[in-house]
Amino acid sequence: MLSFLIRRFRGALLAAAIASVISGSCSVFLVSQINVVLAAQTTAPLQGLKFALSAVAAMCAHMFSAMLFQNLRQRAGAELREYISGQVMQAPFRYLERVGSASVQSALSEHTASVTQFFVSVPALLTSGAIVVGCLIYLMVLSPRIFLVTLPFVALGAFGYHLAHLKAINYLRSGTAEQERLFEHFRSLTEGAKELRLNRAKRRFFSDSVLSRSIESVRRQRTVGMSLFVAASSWGNFLIYAFLGLVLFVIAGDIPDRARVLTGFALVMVYMVGPLQALLVSIPNANLVKVAAERIEALVRGMKSTELEVTAVSEGALRSIELQSIRHRYHDPQSNESFHVGPIDLRFAPGEVTFLVGGNGSGKTTLAKVLVGLYPPEAGAILLNDELIDDANRDRYRQQFSAVFSDFHLFDSLLEQRRPELDERGNRLLARLQLLHKVQLREGAFTTRSLSHGQRKRLALVVACLEDRPVLVFDEWAADQDPGFKNIFYREVLAELREEGKSVVVISHDDRYFDVADRIVRLENGLVV
Numbered sequence: 429m430l431s432f433l434i435r436r437f438r439g440a441l442l443a444a445a446i447a448s449v450i451s452g453s454c455s456v457f458l459v460s461q462i463n464v465v466l467a468a469q470t471t472a473p474l475q476g477l478k479f480a481l482s483a484v485a486a487m488c489a490h491m492f493s494a495m496l497f498q499n500l501r502q503r504a505g506a507e508l509r510e511y512i513s514g515q516v517m518q519a520p521f522r523y524l525e526r527v528g529s530a531s532v533q534s535a536l537s538e539h540t541a542s543v544t545q546f547f548v549s550v551p552a553l554l555t556s557g558a559i560v561v562g563c564l565i566y567l568m569v570l571s572p573r574i575f576l577v578t579l580p581f582v583a584l585g586a587f588g589y590h591l592a593h594l595k596a597i598n599y600l601r602s603g604t605a606e607q608e609r610l611f612e613h614f615r616s617l618t619e620g621a622k623e624l625r626l627n628r629a630k631r632r633f634f635s636d637s638v639l640s641r642s643i644e645s646v647r648r649q650r651t652v653g654m655s656l657f658v659a660a661s662s663w664g665n666f667l668i669y670a671f672l673g674l675v676l677f678v679i680a681g682d683i684p685d686r687a688r689v690l691t692g693f694a695l696v697m698v699y700m701v702g703p704l705q706a707l708l709v710s711i712p713n714a715n716l717v718k719v720a721a722e723r724i725e726a727l728v729r730g731m732k733s734t735e736l737e738v739t740a741v742s743e744g745a746l747r748s749i750e751l752q753s754i755r756h757r758y759h760d761p762q763s764n765e766s767f768h769v770g771p772i773d774l775r776f777a778p779g780e781v782t783f784l785v786g787g788n789g790s791g792k793t794t795l796a797k798v799l800v801g802l803y804p805p806e807a808g809a810i811l812l813n814d815e816l817i818d819d820a821n822r823d824r825y826r827q828q829f830s831a832v833f834s835d836f837h838l839f840d841s842l843l844e845q846r847r848p849e850l851d852e853r854g855n856r857l858l859a860r861l862q863l864l865h866k867v868q869l870r871e872g873a874f875t876t877r878s879l880s881h882g883q884r885k886r887l888a889l890v891v892a893c894l895e896d897r898p899v900l901v902f903d904e905w906a907a908d909q910d911p912g913f914k915n916i917f918y919r920e921v922l923a924e925l926r927e928e929g930k931s932v933v934v935i936s937h938d939d940r941y942f943d944v945a946d947r948i949v950r951l952e953n954g955l956v957v
């Protein structure tokens with residue numbers, strides 16, 4: 429993920445990185461000039477000019493790199509969100525069901541924000557890095573003997589930091605994993621608002637034992653992780669002052685040019701504390717970026733689809749859809765239990781109304797999902813007009829269907845190019861379903877979606893009819909409708925769709941209307957009986 433972003437913006441990143449290093453180097457040069465002036469008896473005007481030019485150069489380089497990095501951050505955020513959204517839209521539907529919406533939401537919000545933080549950490553890392561390296565070089569030039577003494581200190585500091593760092597990153601990783609569970613609980617806060625209000629005991633349990641525990645766990649893991657990093661950077665700071673004390677009071681002795689060397693060391697070491705701290709702080713930030721990038725990568729990896737996206741809907745008219753010995757299986761790894769649908773053989777033809785009936789949990793919705801191509805069959809074959817459906821043409825196959833599942837989603841518009849005739853047809857259908865006084869279709873968008881559940885379902889029916897696909901699937905559409913609308917749906921709408929030559933699949937428990945069907949398919953425990 430990060431390497432992709434780095435490759436994508438490598439030109440601008442390189443320019444901004446060079447500017448950061450220039451800014452850091454100019455700062456070190458300024459400090460060295462201060463030391464020269466402090467040690468000299470007089471100051472030459474040329475030195476003043478050099479100092480002023482370096483200060484201006486440091487400012488310009490810093491400004492340029494910071495602006496460029498901010499710009500890159502926004503561009504990277506936008507591209508990452510588009511990339512993840514694109515992957516989500518083409519991901520296998522079953523995979524999305526399995527990972528759940530909380531993982532997708534946190535990838536799009538929290539993790540994306542963390543990854544783009546990289547573009548803010550980099551200038552700090554580079555500028556501070558350049559200052560620290562520059563300072564060390566200056567110290568080496570000033571007194572190679574004293575500088576050699578710094579090496580064990582650097583090694584000691586690096587070792588201590590590395591140990592803390594390894595421990596900290598584990599805490600950050602598990603904190604991020606817990607946070608995804610927390611996002612799921614946040615969703616329950618709004619989606620389960622009714623249930624939580626109606627039952628005080630459940631509300632308290634959810635609050636104390638589920639939500640607070642998860643919030644606390646994220647807080648604890650992140651606090652421990654970040655505290656370890658802070659402890660490590662404080663350790664680095666301490667070593668600087670310990671080293672300075674050692675130089676000033678123990679090692680210096682009677683080295684040549686004592687005053688100039690010691691002033692230089694003191695000045696540079698004190699100056700280095702800030703950038704070193706920034707450097708040490710930006711390392712945990714870089715780790716947060718790494719952890720977030722790993723989460724996004726893990727999520728997106730499962731979204732890879734081998735299907736080809738259709739560019740145009742198939743021209744040929746529907747003649748038949750055949751399911752040949754198709755099977756689907758849900759497996760729960762926790763309980764190691766499975767539910768099997770199939771083997772099932774069915775044929776669907778135009779102008780035919782098929783009712784899919786059976787008890788709760790008998791597999792009707794699952795079969796419908798296999799039929800419309802949301803679940804590729806795990807065994808058996810699907811044939812559209814005698815053509816075998818596989819990954820190469822599955823997306824084209826799905827374009828044959830309009831479906832209203834029980835957990836349907838209503839977009840606020842038809843998501844189609846504006847067509848006045850579409851508005852007219854839609855409003856006629858809305859009038860027919862007695863919704864026109866509540867909602868209208870204007871320029872392809874609905875005037876409102878604040879409707880009752882039954883009304884929203886009627887709106888979903890209108891959307892499905894307007895799509896004008898050869899096959900329509902209704903999953904217990906009539907379950908929430910009053911008798912009048914049930915009658916319109918079963919006796920009028922289905923009859924009209926049949927007249928238009930549509931193949932209609934209706935999942936239903938309304939045995940009063942079973943006579944409407946041309947064929948009834950009864951499922952029991954995943955099998956047609």
Ligand SMILES: Nc1ncnc2c1ncn2[C@@H]1O[C@H](COP(=O)(O)OP(=O)(O)OP(=O)(O)O)[C@@H](O)[C@H]1O
Nearest residue numbers: 525758759767786787788789790791792793794795
């Ligand atoms: N997304 C899923 N993940 C795992 N198992 C599932 C999933 N959806 C359904 N199942 C399992 O598959 C079985 C059949 O479910 P399905 O929704 O197909 O039944 P149904 O006949 O449509 O039931 P109902 O009449 O209650 O809507 C259920 O027992 C359930 O355990």
